[in-house]
Amino acid sequence: MWDIAYAQGAPGLTGPSPVMTILPFILIFVIMYFLVIRPQQKKGKEHQEMLNKLKKNDEVMTSGGIYGKVVALADNVVTLEVAPNVRIRVHRPQISAVVTGEKSSGKEVKE
Numbered sequence: 001m002w003d004i005a006y007a008q009g010a011p012g013l014t015g016p017s018p019v020m021t022i023l024p025f026i027l028i029f030v031i032m033y034f035l036v037i038r039p040q041q042k043k044g045k046e047h048q049e050m051l052n053k054l055k056k057n058d059e060v061m062t063s064g065g066i067y068g069k070v071v072a073l074a075d076n077v078v079t080l081e082v083a084p085n086v087r088i089r090v091h092r093p094q095i096s097a098v099v100t101g102e103k104s105s106g107k108e109v110k111e
Helices: 002-009 018-052
Strands: 059-062 067-073 077-085 084-093 097-098
Touching: 002 077, 018 097, 067 084
Parallel strands: none
Antiparallel strands: 059 067, 059 097, 067 077, 077 084
């Protein structure tokens, strides 16, 4: 009889508090923000600045790997000269890099 009375009066085990169950999800989101989201936003901002600074006679590379010289600029279209008298039109966001400053020093290695 005393066993039943003690069993009914004893406090039951409770689970973890709601804060402790949500805390791992919050930590995962914070880690993902600093490792994935923030660097992507920074890279996107730098790419947009590079596109805004494009000017005539810049040598650029497209996302498809085509090198060319900027001949004309419009709002969303860039005309590139990829060979003498060969011009292509490219969507402006597809320009991935300006390569004007990456020219070699002119010295080639002879074998």
